[in-house]
Amino acid sequence: xxxxxxxxxxxGGSLLAxxxxxxxxxxxxxxxxxxxxxxxxxxxAIAVSADLxxxxxxxxxxxxxxxxLPVFMGGSWxxxxxxxxxxxxxxSRLITSIRMSLLIAFGATIIGAVVGVTLxxxxxxxxxxxxxxxxxxxxxxxxxxxxxxxxxxxxFFGNSLVLFVCLxxxxxxxxxxxxxxGLAISxxxxxxxxxxxxxxxxxxxxxxxxxxxxxxxxxxxSMTLAFPEIILxxxxxxxxxxxxxxxxxxxxxxxxxxxxxxxxxxxxMLAPAFVITATALCVSLLGDWLRDRLxxxxx
Amino acid sequence: xxxxxxxxxxxxxxxxxxxxxxxxxGRPTLVRAVDGVSLTVARGETLGLVGExxxxxxxxxRLVLGIEPTDTGSVTFDGGAMPRSxxxxxxxxxxxxxxVYQDPLAALDRRLTVGVQIAEPLDIxxxxxxxxxxxxxxxxxxxxxxxxxxxxxxPQSLSGGQRQRAVIARALVTNPELLVCDEPISALDVxxxxxxxxxxxxxxxxxxxxxxxxxxxxxxxxxxxxxxxxMYLGRIVEEGDPxxxxxxxxxxxxxxxxxxxPHPGKTTTRVILQGDPPNPANRPTGCxxxxxxxxxxxxxxxxxxxxxxRRSDGRRVACHVAHGEAAAARAPAxxxxx
Amino acid sequence: xxxxxxxxxxxxAVSIIMVVTFVFVVLRMSxxxxxxxxxxxxxxxxxxxxxxxxxxxxxxxxxxxxxxxxIFSGELxxxxxxxxxxxSVVLERVPSTLALTVPAFLVNLxxxxxxxxxxxxxxxxxxxxxxxxxxVTGFAVPSFIxxxxxxxxxxxxxxxxxxxxxxxxxxAILPIATMGFGGAALLARFTRSAMLEVLGQPYIRTASAxxxxxxxxxxxxxxxxxxxxxxxxxxxxxxGLVAGAVVVESVFSWPGVGRxxxxxxxxxxxxxxxxxxxxxxxxxxxxxxxxDVLYGLVDPRMHGQARPARR
Numbered sequence: 001x002x003x004x005x006x007x008x009x010x011x012g013g014s015l016l017a018x019x020x021x022x023x024x025x026x027x028x029x030x031x032x033x034x035x036x037x038x039x040x041x042x043x044x045a046i047a048v049s050a051d052l053x054x055x056x057x058x059x060x061x062x063x064x065x066x067x068x069l070p071v072f073m074g075g076s077w078x079x080x081x082x083x084x085x086x087x088x089x090x091x092s093r094l095i096t097s098i099r100m101s102l103l104i105a106f107g108a109t110i111i112g113a114v115v116g117v118t119l120x121x122x123x124x125x126x127x128x129x130x131x132x133x134x135x136x137x138x139x140x141x142x143x144x145x146x147x148x149x150x151x152x153x154x155x156f157f158g159n160s161l162v163l164f165v166c167l168x169x170x171x172x173x174x175x176x177x178x179x180x181x182g183l184a185i186s187x188x189x190x191x192x193x194x195x196x197x198x199x200x201x202x203x204x205x206x207x208x209x210x211x212x213x214x215x216x217x218x219x220x221x222s223m224t225l226a227f228p229e230i231i232l233x234x235x236x237x238x239x240x241x242x243x244x245x246x247x248x249x250x251x252x253x254x255x256x257x258x259x260x261x262x263x264x265x266x267x268x269m270l271a272p273a274f275v276i277t278a279t280a281l282c283v284s285l286l287g288d289w290l291r292d293r294l295x296x297x298x299x
Numbered sequence: 300x301x302x303x304x305x306x307x308x309x310x311x312x313x314x315x316x317x318x319x320x321x322x323x324x325g326r327p328t329l330v331r332a333v334d335g336v337s338l339t340v341a342r343g344e345t346l347g348l349v350g351e352x353x354x355x356x357x358x359x360x361r362l363v364l365g366i367e368p369t370d371t372g373s374v375t376f377d378g379g380a381m382p383r384s385x386x387x388x389x390x391x392x393x394x395x396x397x398x399v400y401q402d403p404l405a406a407l408d409r410r411l412t413v414g415v416q417i418a419e420p421l422d423i424x425x426x427x428x429x430x431x432x433x434x435x436x437x438x439x440x441x442x443x444x445x446x447x448x449x450x451x452x453x454p455q456s457l458s459g460g461q462r463q464r465a466v467i468a469r470a471l472v473t474n475p476e477l478l479v480c481d482e483p484i485s486a487l488d489v490x491x492x493x494x495x496x497x498x499x500x501x502x503x504x505x506x507x508x509x510x511x512x513x514x515x516x517x518x519x520x521x522x523x524x525x526x527x528x529x530m531y532l533g534r535i536v537e538e539g540d541p542x543x544x545x546x547x548x549x550x551x552x553x554x555x556x557x558x559x560x561p562h563p564g565k566t567t568t569r570v571i572l573q574g575d576p577p578n579p580a581n582r583p584t585g586c587x588x589x590x591x592x593x594x595x596x597x598x599x600x601x602x603x604x605x606x607x608x609r610r611s612d613g614r615r616v617a618c619h620v621a622h623g624e625a626a627a628a629r630a631p632a633x634x635x636x637x
Numbered sequence: 638x639x640x641x642x643x644x645x646x647x648x649x650a651v652s653i654i655m656v657v658t659f660v661f662v663v664l665r666m667s668x669x670x671x672x673x674x675x676x677x678x679x680x681x682x683x684x685x686x687x688x689x690x691x692x693x694x695x696x697x698x699x700x701x702x703x704x705x706x707x708i709f710s711g712e713l714x715x716x717x718x719x720x721x722x723x724x725s726v727v728l729e730r731v732p733s734t735l736a737l738t739v740p741a742f743l744v745n746l747x748x749x750x751x752x753x754x755x756x757x758x759x760x761x762x763x764x765x766x767x768x769x770x771x772x773v774t775g776f777a778v779p780s781f782i783x784x785x786x787x788x789x790x791x792x793x794x795x796x797x798x799x800x801x802x803x804x805x806x807x808x809a810i811l812p813i814a815t816m817g818f819g820g821a822a823l824l825a826r827f828t829r830s831a832m833l834e835v836l837g838q839p840y841i842r843t844a845s846a847x848x849x850x851x852x853x854x855x856x857x858x859x860x861x862x863x864x865x866x867x868x869x870x871x872x873x874x875x876x877g878l879v880a881g882a883v884v885v886e887s888v889f890s891w892p893g894v895g896r897x898x899x900x901x902x903x904x905x906x907x908x909x910x911x912x913x914x915x916x917x918x919x920x921x922x923x924x925x926x927x928x929d930v931l932y933g934l935v936d937p938r939m940h941g942q943a944r945p946a947r948r
Binding site: 140142143145151152153232235239240252255256259269278281 | 648651652653655656659660663664666773774776777778779780781782785786788789793876877879880883884887888898899901902903905906907910911913914917918921922925
C-alpha cells in the first residue's frame with residue numbers, strides 16, 4: 001500500500017515535471033508560433049461559442065440593409081463586417097462558417113487517422129496478401145489527385161454532410177497507414193512489441209496499449225500537417241458548390257457565393273478568404289514547428 | 300502435469316530456413332538458420348547453448364518457444380505439442396514459458412513504468428485480484444533485487460543492470476516452468492554481467508525452473524548450465540557435461556572455441572581456425588565445419604556426421620574423426636587440458 | 638534495370654486496374670444507375686431500355702468485365718445531357734486545359750527552381766526570407782482565393798485584364814499566374830531544402846577545399862545532386878496542376894476539362910465524370926511511371942529500388 005502511494009506521488013511528480021518542461025518549451029516558442037497558437041485558440045473559442053457571440057442568426061435576412069458596407073469601409077456598427085446580397089450579417093455567417101469548417105476538418109482528420117492507422121496495423125499484423133492489398137490501395141490513392149477523386153464520389157453519391165466529412169477523412173489516410181505499418185513492423189521485428197507478444201498479449205493489447213502510444217507523437221504531427229490541407233480541400237469543394245450546401249454555410253461556401261459580388265461587395269468574400277488563409281497558415285506553421293521539435297524522423 | 304520423469308521441453312529435428320530476396324524480382328536465396336536441431340530440457344535443469352553469432356542459436360530459442368513456426372520438426376512442452384504462434388492456446392502457454400532478452404531497453408516499453416510492465420503478464424493472463432497482483436509484483440521485484448521505488452520509474456531512467464532485472468522480473472511474475480535466456484548478459488557492462496548471471500543461476504535453482512541459456516560465452520554457460528550443447532551452422536555438433544566438454548572437447552570446433560578462452564598464467568596452444576567465417580546462405584557439403592577444420596578427411600567433405608554418443612565415454616558429438624570412423628589427416632592439434 | 642522497368646510497369650498496370658475497379662464499384666454502390674440517372678419517376682420502359690443499353694441486366698461479374706472491355710476500346714458511353722459520345726466531349730476540351738497547364742508548369746519551373754537555388758545559396762538573406770514567405774503563402778492561400786484576389790486587383794480595380802472567358806490570350810494570363818504561383822512556391826521550397834542538404838555534404842566542402850571555383854562547385858556538384866530529389870516531386874506537382882485546373886478553370890469560366898468536370902458533377906452526368914476520372918488517372922499513373930523510370934536512370938543508387946513514395 002505504501003508502495004502504491006509512493007508510486008502515485010512519484011508519478012504525480014513526474015507529471016508535474018513534464019508540465020513544467022512543457023511550460024519551459026512554450027517560453028522558448030518563437031513569436032510567430034505564439035501568434036499562430038493565439039489565432040487558433042481564438043478560432044476554437046469562436047467555434048465553441050458560436051451561438052452565444054454571433055450578433056444575428058446566420059440565416060436572418062434584413063432586406064432593407066442589403067450589401068451594406070462594413071465598419072472599416074464606412075458602414076454602420078449594426079453590421080460590423082457588412083451584409084450580403086440578402087442582407088444577412090456577414091460576421092454572423094462568418095462565425096457559423098468557422099464552426100462548420102473546423103468541425104468538418106476535425107472530423108475528417110480523425111476519420112483519416114483512424115482509418116489509416118487501422119489499415120496500417122492490419123497490414124503489419126497479417127503481412128502477406130493483406131499487406132499487399134493495403135499497399136495497393138496506398139498506391140491507388142496516390143494515383144489520382146484527391147480533389148478529382150472527391151468530385152467523382154460526390155457525383156456518384158450525391159451530397160450529404162456525413163458523406164462529405166467521411167470523404168474528406170480519406171484524404172491523407174495513406175500517410176497514416178504508411179507510418180503505422182512501418183513503425184508497427186519495426187516494433188514487432190525487434191524490441192518491446194515482440195516481447196509483449198511473447199508475454200501472450202492479444203493483438204488489441206499489443207497495438208492499443210503498446211504500439212499506438214509509442215507512435216502517437218509521430219501521428220499527431222502528421223495530423224497537424226494534414227489538418228490545414230483538409231481545411232483547404234473543404235473550402236475548395238464548397239467554393240465549387242459541391243461541398244456544404246445552403247442553407248448551411250462554410251468558409252469556402254461563403255467565398256463561392258461572394259464571388260458573384262466581387263466587384264460590388266468584395267467584403268463578403270474577403271473576410272472568409274482571410275480566415276481560411278490565416279488558419280491554414282497558422283496550423284501548418286505550428287505543424288512544422290512541432291515536427292522539428294517532436295519528430296525529427298519525418299522529413 | 301505429467302510425471303516428473305518426462306522432459307519439460309523436447310525439440311526434435313527443428314529446421315527453419317528463410318528466403319532472402321534482393322529487390323522485387325531478385326533471385327531468392329535460401330538461408331538455413333536452423334538445420335535439424337534436437338534438444339531436451341528437464342525440469343529444474345539448465346541447458347547451455349553455445350555458438351558464434353549467426354549459428355542459429357537465437358533462432359533455436361524462438362523456435363522452442365513457438366514464437367516462430369518450424370519448417371520441419373516438433374516442439375513438445377510438458378508432453379503437449381506446441382500450438383501455433385498467436386493462437387489462444389499458444390498465448391495461454393506463455394504464463395508457463397518466458398523469455399529474457401539480450402537488449403533489456405529494447406524489450407521494455409519506454410512509455411510505461413517498470414511496475415506496470417512487470418504486472419502486465421498478470422493482467423494479460425488475468426491472474427489474481429488487483430491487490431494480489433500488486434503484492435506479487437512487489438515480491439518478484441524484491442526477488443530480482445529491485446527496490447520498491449523502481450516500480451514508478453521508466454526503463455530509460457534505470458541502469459542497464461536494473462533494466463535486465465526488470466525484464467527478468469516480468470518473465471518470472473507468472474512463475475514459469477521454463478525460462479529461455481537469449482544472450483541475457485552480453486549487452487551489459489562487464490561489471491554487471493557476473494551479478495546478473497549469479498541472479499539467474501540462483502533463481503533457477505530456487506524456483507526449480509527449466510532453463511535454456513543461449514550465449515556465445517563458454518565460461519558463462521559453464522557456470523550456469525548442467526549440460527551444454529555447441530552449435531555450428533544450424534546444427535548441434537557436441538553435447539555433454541559442461542566441465543567435461545570444456546576440459547576435453549571432442550569436436551574440433553569445440554576445441555577451437557575452448558582454446559580461445561584466455562587463461563591467465565597458463566600457456567595453451569590456440570587452435571586458429573582457417574578459412575571463411577560460416578555463412579548460413581552457403582552451407583558447405585558434408586560436415587559444415589570441414590573447410591575450417593584442421594583434421595578434415597575426404598569423408599568429411601561428402602558425408603555429414605551424425606550426432607551420437609562416443610564409444611569411449613558416451614559424449615555426444617557429430618564428427619567422423621572423433622568417432623574414429625575416419626583417420627585424421629594429421630594428428631589432432633595437441634591441446635593441453637586446462 | 639530491366640527488372641526495375643518491368644516491376645514498375647506492373648505496378649502502373651495494377652494502379653490502372655484499381656482505378657477502373659474503383660469507378661465500377663462506386664458506380665454500382667451509388668444505387669441502380671438507371672434509377673439514379675433517369676429519375677425515380679421515369680417511365681419503366683425508358684428505365685428498361687437504359688438498363689439494356691448499359692448492360693445492367695447482366696450478372697455483376699459480366700458487367701465488370703464488359704466494363705473493362707468498353708473502357709479499353711474507348712466506349713465510355715454517352716453524355717446524359719446532349720447524348721454525344723463522352724470521349725469526344727472530353728477530348729475537345731483537352732487543348733484548352735493544356736493551354737493553361739503547360740505554360741503554368743513552365744512558370745513553376747522557371748520561377749520555382751532558380752528561386753529555390755538562389756535562396757539556398759544566400760541563406761538567411763533578405764531574398765531567402767522573401768522566398769520562404771512566398772513559399773509558405775503559396776501553400777496557405779488556396780488557388781480559388783488567389784484567383785479572386787487577382788481578379789479583384791487586375792480586373793475590377795485596375796481594369797487591365799479580363800476576368801472570364803476565352804476571347805484572347807489576355808484571358809489566359811490570370812489563370813496561368815494563379816496556377817503558376819502555387820506550384821512555383823512548392824518547388825522553390827523543395828529545391829531550397831534539397832540544395833541546402835547537398836551543400837552540407839562533405840563532398841561539397843572537399844570540392845571547394847581543393848580549390849575549385851565556387852561557381853563550378855555549385856554547378857558541377859551541388860545542382861546536379863540536388864536535381865535528383867527535385868525530379869521526384871514533379872509527379873506530385875502534376876497532381877497539383879490537375880487539381881488547380883479544376884478550380885481555376887471554374888473561377889475564370891475557362892472551357893477546359895476541369896470546368897467540364899465540375900459542371901458534370903453538379904449535373905450528375907456520370908458518363909462524363911467517369912471518362913474524366915479515368916483520363917486523369919491514366920495520365921497521372923503514366924507520368925509517375927515516367928518520373929520513376931527517369932529517376933532510376935538518373936540516380937545510380939536507385940537501381941532495383943522503388944522511388945520513395947510521396948504525395
